[in-house]
Amino acid sequence: MIFQGKQKIWSEYQKDIPEDHYFYVRSCIRQSFFPASEKTFLDIVKGELGKDFFETPHHTTCGGIAYHAEAVPQETMMTIIARQFALMTENGYENYVCSCITSFGLYTEVMEDWREFPELEAKIRENLWKATKREFKVPKYLAHASDIIYKFRNEIAERAKFRLVNHKTGAPLKVVEHIGCHYSKMFPSKGVGGAEYPYVLAGMIESWGGEVIDYPERRHCCGFGFRQYLVKANRGYSMSNTYKKFESMEPFEPDMIITNCPGCPYFLDRWQYVIAEQTGKTYGKDGYGIPVFTYEEVAGLVLGYDPWDLGLQTHQVAVEPLLDKMGVPYKPEEKYKGVGGKVIVPPEFPMNIKCC
Amino acid sequence: MGKLYDRLAQDYRVKEGLRACINCGTCSAICPAAEFYKYDPKTIMNIVQTRDDAQIEELLKGDQIWYCGECLSCVTRCPRKNAPGLVIMALRSMSIDMGYFIESEKGRQQLPLTRRMQNNILNYGYCVYPRTFHYKDHPEYGTVGKWINENMEAVYERLGAHLDQIGPGALRKIPQESLDELKAIFDVTGATHRMEVVEEASKKMAEKMGMTLEEYEQQAFDETSQEHLNL
Known part of the structure; x- marks a missing residue:
């Protein structure tokens, strides 16, 4: 087939994502802040779609956050990753899927480095053998978990109980999509749509009925910055970047934000709270913020999962305005309860931004 | 040159x-x-x-x-x-x-960073871990974060996580033999050495600045000068 012009360029940024049989590894940040999203991911791919996604309790951090905080050397990070690959190999898998964007960027970088510098791969193999007596094969295919939901976005749409549409007016909801920097900024060809036109989240939004908002700082970092957040003294950097994005998106009046990175939904949510508490400013209407979601949370809402099963009660910015627009039913009195309705004393209310 | x-x-x-x-x-x-x-x-x-x-x-x-x-x-x-x-x-x-x-204020942040990250990986197998992510160090975690901190077991159970449990799942207890392998990797690849270098150099600098190492670490974590900012 002969492609012309834009069609040819676009074709270079598509990923041929395998359908099935993945070795799944989790994200440190997402397990801590969005554990229900990882559960939802597995519920969708295994439960709804009947795919084979295998997880071993022996997998660990990839060491990525420590590496980007300079707390461990590059060789350490690479050898931990080699151990993860060994676990994949030992369990008979060749497709590798990770929940974390920092991991995805590092796995991509490590595999590229080893291809370019074979002596480096040999050194890491030697390190791993010395430390663990393990050997590994490099994955045949590397995916980020959002690639998988993107691939099955239309199957999810076919099962939709709710859509990204205002159920009263029929108008598509206005959605900001925020892609984690390490998804495709380093290796554009490894992400759906590349770095200029990443389509992994936009594809989900369009498939589920929403309208993607383009705004000036759409590709700006959320501001994690690793040490710029991990160290208390540096957090002004982190908040300033989020502030810049919200000031830029505000005139477009988004109904929601959807992200595919572990840290981004946390920062875009929590810094809205800090901005509101420090300045009184909120970016939604009537004292609400703009609710921020992981892609699994949005997929779960579309499929009709209970919002509190999805973990939406752990957001600081209230999600209820979005649930009301979509027409998703929910029980406010259940929001902060434990398993089986166990009573937990609910959180305090912030001064300036509504959290429910 | x-x-x-x-x-x-x-x-x-x-x-x-x-x-x-x-x-x-x-x-x-x-x-x-x-x-x-x-x-x-x-x-x-x-x-x-x-x-x-x-x-x-x-x-x-x-x-x-x-x-x-x-x-x-x-x-x-x-x-x-x-x-x-x-x-x-x-x-x-x-x-x-x-x-x-240790010669720069931002460089001195390496002590709290290396201690915290390496501790999380070697003791738990995670870079970020709820039991070491404290609201007092992270007030931006918000009122909901404080609530999660104070009701950790019940909240994570509700979210379907397996906090400290055996077997697969989010926040599972990573088996000791896997943590031992991480320690061996640290020893072979220089992470253990990096911690020693950071500790040793920081200790000398703390003495030079007239502080205990704990005071030095806390200052590095909490304080910053306005001179860094592009105002």
């Missing part, structure tokens, strides 16, 4: 990230850190390209190399396929290995 550069050039991140910088400044234009801090990745790339030991040593002892957020937006935009962010990472590693990091 060139000895520090020769050492730096051995780092694969410099081999990957510094081919031939034309000093166009595109990296500085896209850089979130350059907007917030008195920071200019273009200048750093230029200094490295001069191969001048005195200037490189000044970088290794200064605050500038610690301003980058490692978002790597610069990699996308560089017209020469350089990666200033990777060169910064190599400079940081060299600054730590040579003990120069």
